[in-house]
Amino acid sequence: MRVQRLWLELNPSAKAAWQTLLRQSGLVPDAQVDYVVGIYEQEYLIATGSTYQNIIKLVAVADTAQHQNLLATITTALWERLTSTGYEQAYVYTKPCTATYFQALGFKNIATTAHVALLERGYPDLAAYQEKLRQKKQPSHQAGAVVMNANPFTNGHRYLVQTALKSCDVVYVLVVSEDRSTFDTATRLAMVQQGLADESRVVVLPTDHYLVANTTFPSYFLKDQADLAVAAEQARLDAQLFLTRIAPVLAIKQRFVGEEPNSPVTALYNQQMAATFAGRLQLTVLPRLRVDSRVVSATTVRQAIRAGDWPRVRALVPPTTEQIIRSVYHDK
Structure with missing residues (x-):
C-alpha cells in the first residue's frame, strides 16, 4: 500500500x-x-x-x-x-x-x-466559544436571536432586529465571522455594533467557527454555485448546532429571519431551520423591509456602491454604515 x-x-x-x-x-x-x-x-x-x-x-x-x-x-x-x-x-x-x-x-x-x-x-474549541457567550449573557424572560452576515449592515437588518425587540426583552445579534465577504469580519462587526448602538437590549456577538461558517455551512458563501443537496445537509447541521449548543447557553427561545425571495441557498436555510427547530425553538420569518417597493438587501447596496450611486446607498443603510463604507472605499 x-x-x-x-x-x-x-x-x-x-x-x-x-x-x-x-x-x-x-x-x-x-x-x-x-x-x-x-x-x-x-x-x-x-x-x-x-x-x-x-x-x-x-x-x-x-x-x-x-x-x-x-x-x-x-x-x-x-x-x-x-x-x-x-x-x-x-x-x-x-x-x-x-x-x-x-x-x-x-x-x-x-x-x-x-x-x-x-x-x-x-x-480554541466549542467549549471556549460557549464560555465567551456565557460571559455576555443577559438576564431575560424571552431572549431572541438574529444571525446575519451584514455585508454590509442595512436598514433591513436594523428593521429585523427592531422587530425582534418587540417580542423579546433581549436580542442577541450574531455576526458571521467568516472572512468570505466583500467587507471583512472586523468591518462588518463594526457596522452592526454602530448601527445598533442605540438599542440597549441588543448584544452583538461574533459567530467564530460555529454558525454560517466554513466549518458548518460552506455552501452559504457559494450562493448560486452551491449544490443544493449539499447545502441542505450543511444547513441542517448548522441549525442543529445552533439549537443544541448555542441557544441553550444564552437561553434563546426564538430566532428571527427575513423571508428570502432571491437566494435559493438562504431560502433553503430558512426551511431547514424550521424543520430542525420544530417544537423546540420558535422560528419567526418576517417580511423583508421594502423601499420604493423593492426589497432592501445587502446585494442591492453592493450594486449601488459599485455604480457609485451614493443617494441609493444612503436610502438603504443607516448613517453609521454609510460612513464606514465611505471610509473603506475612500470616497471623496
Missing part, C-alpha cells in the same frame, strides 16, 4: 476513482477541497480524505479494506498536513456511524444530523 497526494485537476483518472469511492461510501463528491490524499493497493484507490482550509472531509475507505486501520492513516496524514501549515484546530465531516472512530483519534463531536456528524480537535 502507498499513501500519496491526489492532484484531481491534473489527473482525470485519479479524480474518477476518487469520485467513485466517495459515492460507493455514500458521500457526495464536493469540489470545495484544497488537498486530497489517497491510499492505493496496487493500482486501486482504497481510501481517501481531503481538507478545505482546516476542515477534514470526504474521508472514505473501500468496503474491501474496512478491516485495515486506514481511517487512522488518512486522518493522521491530513492532521499532519494541517499542523505543518500552521493550523491548531481541525474539524471533520463524517457519517454518524463513523464518528466514534474519529473520537478515538482525539476529535470531539459537536453536532450531528441523520446523515452528517461534525467533530473538532484543537483549541
